[in-house]
Amino acid sequence: MTTNALHAGAKPVAFPGSGPALRVERLDKRYGGRAIVDGLSFQIARGECYGLLGPNGAGKTTTLRSVLGLTPIDGGVIRLLDHDVPAHARQARTRIGVVPQMDNLDPDFTVEENLLVFGRYFGLADAEIRRRIPGLLEFASLESKRTARINELSGGMKRRLTLARALVNDPDLIVMDEPTTGLDPQARHLIWERLKTLLGRGKTILLTTHFMDEAERLCDRLGLVDHGRMIAEGAPQELIARHVEPEVVEVFGDDAFAWLERHRAAMPGRVEVSGETVYCYTAEPERVLSYLRDGGRLRYLHRPANLEDLFLRIAGRDLRE
Known part of the structure; x- marks a missing residue:
């Protein structure tokens, strides 16, 4: 070699x-x-x-x-x-x-x-x-x-x-x-x-x-x-593509949970909560983003779905020892 x-x-x-x-x-x-x-x-x-x-x-x-x-x-x-x-x-x-x-x-x-x-x-x-x-x-x-x-x-x-x-x-x-x-x-x-x-x-x-x-x-x-x-x-x-929605909006901040409760019924897609973060998995990210305009003290990240989302969807978020 x-x-x-x-x-x-x-x-x-x-x-x-x-x-x-x-x-x-x-x-x-x-x-x-x-x-x-x-x-x-x-x-x-x-x-x-x-x-x-x-x-x-x-x-x-x-x-x-x-x-x-x-x-x-x-x-x-x-x-x-x-x-x-x-x-x-x-x-x-x-x-x-x-x-x-x-x-x-x-x-x-x-x-x-x-x-x-x-x-x-x-x-x-x-x-x-x-x-x-x-x-x-x-x-x-x-x-x-x-x-x-x-x-x-x-x-x-x-x-x-x-x-x-x-x-x-x-x-x-x-x-x-x-x-x-x-x-x-x-x-x-x-x-x-x-x-x-x-x-x-x-x-x-x-x-x-x-x-x-x-x-x-x-x-x-x-x-x-x-x-x-x-x-x-x-x-x-x-x-x-097979297992996860195409877009993810991560919402975090002091008012994230209150924001979710106000909009949960109209949320287009699947929602998960982990720690202090709300994960919105959706094919309609613009609708989720529109709900953030009245969100108060919120920060968010909008990104495409990735392999970590797939892993968590299939294996779950519970910690393994």
């Missing part, structure tokens, strides 16, 4: 195999008699970015671990890069890159040594790994940190190194569990740029995320999971 091959101008790679990158059918996983994953089915085409979304405890991480053969399953079929899992999970994992939810870099090694040692797990010769390292460091914008220890890196640098490490074996499929959690906006945008580069090269990405803007930017298709079940699946904009 050369430096040039890691950038957007590179030609898409040819895919081995003919089936989807991942096929999951009726996946079941239980702990203590409780269903964590309950008959879950989805598949990912080669070269696609697919996002698994859902509240905490929905079964996303368990699904990822099952797909990788790291968690035994209680039922179902997993076909990963033309290998049956868990029977042939080890063979499949040689073509997989994994970015875990928490960074697990070795603090005793330098940046370069972390890449070198990790590459050995895939049976790569040291000479081949060293040939790949400059391109990986450039991809992660860490060329100047080659000899730095892990404790000298910022959180964003560690996350970029974890992504680069996942590419050391030039994988066909990259599995990412909340890849930008805890990062500042600049670091998140840089990670997004790098992931788009990988998609431009024809790589396949499976990710979980709690950032709805991240899912909208990156994912070709989404699967919304709750209580271990698939509750909605499709392209982001298609799902929004």
Whole structure:
């Protein structure tokens, strides 16, 4: 994997195999008699970015671990890069890159040594790994940190190194569990740029995320999971159009609830109240806006519906622990 091959101008790679990158059918996983994953089915085409979304405890991480053969399953079929899992999970994992939810870099090694040692797990010769390292460091914008220890890196640098490490074996499929959690906006945008580069090269990405803007930017298709079940699946904009009214007016301020009570009966669309905010979901935003003219001390935001609205519509607003 050369430096040039890691950038957007590179030609898409040819895919081995003919089936989807991942096929999951009726996946079941239980702990203590409780269903964590309950008959879950989805598949990912080669070269696609697919996002698994859902509240905490929905079964996303368990699904990822099952797909990788790291968690035994209680039922179902997993076909990963033309290998049956868990029977042939080890063979499949040689073509997989994994970015875990928490960074697990070795603090005793330098940046370069972390890449070198990790590459050995895939049976790569040291000479081949060293040939790949400059391109990986450039991809992660860490060329100047080659000899730095892990404790000298910022959180964003560690996350970029974890992504680069996942590419050391030039994988066909990259599995990412909340890849930008805890990062500042600049670091998140840089990670997004790098992931788009990988998609431009024809790589396949499976990710979980709690950032709805991240899912909208990156994912070709989404699967919304709750209580271990698939509750909605499709392209982001298609799902929004299917499940949510097109426009949203958020009303907040000291008089928001009194304003709502005056106009609730005539409100064109669906209304939700969360905290101190009234959410008006509607296809007739001008009518809602006209009611705000006599609203007193009110502030409001008028915007198109987005993926966060979809998530809250399907999964609800109750906090999950």
